[in-house]
Amino acid sequence: MRKRLQNTIAESRWTLTVVSVLTTAVWAVVCFNNLSVIAPFLCMLFSTFLMMELNNANALIRIYSRMVSCCYMVLTTMLLSSLCRCVLPVWCSAW
Numbered sequence: 001m002r003k004r005l006q007n008t009i010a011e012s013r014w015t016l017t018v019v020s021v022l023t024t025a026v027w028a029v030v031c032f033n034n035l036s037v038i039a040p041f042l043c044m045l046f047s048t049f050l051m052m053e054l055n056n057a058n059a060l061i062r063i064y065s066r067m068v069s070c071c072y073m074v075l076t077t078m079l080l081s082s083l084c085r086c087v088l089p090v091w092c093s094a095w
Helices: 005-010 015-033 035-058 067-094
Strands: none
Touching: 015 035, 015 067, 035 067
């Protein structure tokens, strides 16, 4: 039986590495322009690490997959544009 492309990507050991490099590059570009994004970036990295470790410790699924962590990283990076435009200016002006 031939694996479909989505199964190959989901079970790949390189998926998390590639997604981490790409999302970190996007966050780094934003951090150069707006230093108040560093704290959410560190929180995103820590929560991604915790999800990865909980997935390993509890073996929630039988196959090796980091797709939950990868999807979380991609979604929080997509949220970054809304965060920079709406939430952070209000939060920073309160200080």
